[in-house]
Amino acid sequence: MSAHDASATADVPEMPAPRVREFPAHSIGGGLALLLGLLGLAATAALFAGASAASAPGAKGGLVVAGVLVFLAAVIAMRGLNTVAPGEARVVQLLGRYRGTIRQDGLRWVNPFTSRTRISTRVRNHETAVLKVNDAYGNPIELAAVVVWKVQDTAQATFEVDDFAEFVATQTETAVRHIAIEYPYDAHEEDGLSLRGNAEEITEKLAVELQARVEAAGVRVVESRFTHLAYAPEIASAMLQRQQAGAVVAARRQIVDGAVGMVEAALARIAMGAPPTPFRQWGKDIVELDEERKAAMVSNLMVVLCGDRAPQPVLNTGTLYQ
Numbered sequence: 001m002s003a004h005d006a007s008a009t010a011d012v013p014e015m016p017a018p019r020v021r022e023f024p025a026h027s028i029g030g031g032l033a034l035l036l037g038l039l040g041l042a043a044t045a046a047l048f049a050g051a052s053a054a055s056a057p058g059a060k061g062g063l064v065v066a067g068v069l070v071f072l073a074a075v076i077a078m079r080g081l082n083t084v085a086p087g088e089a090r091v092v093q094l095l096g097r098y099r100g101t102i103r104q105d106g107l108r109w110v111n112p113f114t115s116r117t118r119i120s121t122r123v124r125n126h127e128t129a130v131l132k133v134n135d136a137y138g139n140p141i142e143l144a145a146v147v148v149w150k151v152q153d154t155a156q157a158t159f160e161v162d163d164f165a166e167f168v169a170t171q172t173e174t175a176v177r178h179i180a181i182e183y184p185y186d187a188h189e190e191d192g193l194s195l196r197g198n199a200e201e202i203t204e205k206l207a208v209e210l211q212a213r214v215e216a217a218g219v220r221v222v223e224s225r226f227t228h229l230a231y232a233p234e235i236a237s238a239m240l241q242r243q244q245a246g247a248v249v250a251a252r253r254q255i256v257d258g259a260v261g262m263v264e265a266a267l268a269r270i271a272m273g274a275p276p277t278p279f280r281q282w283g284k285d286i287v288e289l290d291e292e293r294k295a296a297m298v299s300n301l302m303v304v305l306c307g308d309r310a311p312q313p314v315l316n317t318g319t320l321y322q
Contacts, residue, residue, distance in 0.1 A: 015212070015213070015215060015216035016216065018153075018155075018156050018160055018216065018218075019159070019160070020098050020155045020156070020159050020160075021153060021155055021156065022100075022101050022153045022154050022155040022156070022218070023100050023101070023155075024100050024101065024102075024103070025090075025092040025099055025100025025101055025102050025110060026099075026100065026110070026111075027082075027102050027104070027108040027109060027110045028108070028109050029106070029107065029108065029109070030080075030081045030082070030106070030107035030108050030109040031107060032109075033077055033078070033080060033081060033109040034078065034081060034107065036074075036077060037074045037075075037077050037078035037081075038074075039074075040070050040071070040073055040074025040077065041071070041074050043067075043070050043074075044067045044068075044070045044071040044074065047063050047064075047066050047067030047070060048063070048064070048067045050063050051063035051064045051067065076112050077112060078112075079112040080109045080110050080111060080112035080114075081107060081108075081109055082102060082107070082108050082109070082110065082116055083106075083107055084102055084103070084104065084105045084106060084107075084108055085105060086105045087120060087121055087122040088105070088118060088119070088120055088121060088122075089101050089102060089103045089118075089119050089120075089121050089151075089154050090102040090108075090116040090117065090118060090119075091116065091117040091119055091154050091155065091158045092110055092111075092114050092115075092116055093114060093115045093116075093117070094111060094113065094114045094115075098155055098159065099111075099114060101154045101155060102116070103121070117158060119151060119154050119157060119158060120151065121150060121151050121154070122150065123148060123149070123150045123222060124148070124149055124150060124165075125146060125147070125148055126146065126147045126149065126168060126169055126172055127144065127145070127146040127147075127227065128144050128145050128146075128147075128169075128172055128173050128176055129144060130142050130143070130144045130228055131143055131144060131173065131176060131177060131180070132232060133177050133180045133181060134180075134181060135180060135181065135183065135184045135185045135195065136181060136182060136183050136184040137184045137185075139184070139185060139231065139232075140231070140232035140234065141180065141185050141195070141229070141230065141231055141232060142228060142229075142230050142231070142232055143176065143180055143195070143226055143228055143229045143230075144176075144226070144227050144228035145172065145176045145206065145224060145225060145226050145227060146224070146225055146227050147168070147172050147210065147221060147223075147224045148221070148222040148223040148224070149168055149214070149219050149220065149221050149222060150219070150220055150222060151164065151218060151219060151220075152218055152219060152220040153218030154218065155218065156216065156217055156218030157217055157218040157219065160216055160217055160218065161216070161217045164217045164218070164219060167214065167217050167219075168214050168217065168219055171210065171213040171214050172210060172214075172224075174213065175206060175209045175210045175213055176206065178209065179195075179202060179205060179206050179209065180195065183195050183198075183202060185229075185231065195226075195229055196229060199226065202226075203224060203225060203226065206224050206226075207221055207223070207224045210224055252306075255306055256306060259301070259302055259306050260302075262301070263298050263301045263302065266297075266301065267294065267297070267298075
């Protein structure tokens with residue numbers, strides 16, 4: 001790990017250790033509880049009907065009390081029923097204490113005196129607004145990112161932070177800003193990392209830092225990507241000219257390298273001589289060139305090969321020295 005990477009890792013805040021972690025809540029299938037609750041309601045109706053038909057005051061009072069008790073028992077029993085859809089969970093609490101999480105989908109029954117909080121475990125997207133920050137060179141840039149995340153630990157998401165969705169949004173913006181000021185938009189050094197030239201490496205660093213920030217909320221980052229990256233409008237034209245100048249210099253350098261190779265090949269071919277024919281042996285010189293003529297030939301070839309316009313031929317009616 002380089003010194004720059006070590007300092008970037010050190011800037012990530014150390015989150016407190018979670019006080020509670022998720023574990024399965026004790027629950028059973030809710031079909032039997034639903035059936036017993038319905039039978040209890042039917043028994044309540046039968047007891048009230050019997051009380052209305054009874055003539056003795058004692059019997060009528062006993063049937064009414066029994067009906068009320070059966071009705072309360074049926075209602076309390078049915079209050080423990082929970083419908084859990086796929087991609088959801090129920091965080092169970094009893095008198096303020098965490099009693100587990102129901103992740104099994106379907107109709108489930110738990111202690112009716114507990115409270116259940118619905119929490120989604122589906123994959124979510126969060127896209128930041130376009131943020132304007134200064135990169136490592138101080139240039140104003142605009143960038144935005146999208147983060148794919150999901151709740152991994154429902155207990156931490158419920159009890160460790162006030163609002164885990166808002167927490168993820170705030171920490172995402174903070175991580176994006178921190179990454180932006182750590183690296184330049186374009187690196188002046190060949191081996192330096194830049195936001196534009198090393199998108200994959202920067203994205204991996206963003207995911208690592210973001211995971212470290214949201215792990216306390218029981219959230220797992222699936223993927224993170226930059227969706228917008230550009231210079232700020234006030235310097236965009238100047239930076240475009242700089243990029244164009246760099247492209248022109250690179251193209252000219254390649255042209256010069258190719259031209260030098262072609263000149264070297266031409267001089268070597270002339271020195272080697274003409275290829276053999278049935279009437280001529282290999283190695284017969286095409287033309288004798290002294291150092292001054294070689295220099296003139298190199299100059300002419302370089303002008304022809306490196307010029308950005310078509311060359312105009314000049315007819316020399318004399319000699320090279322006149």
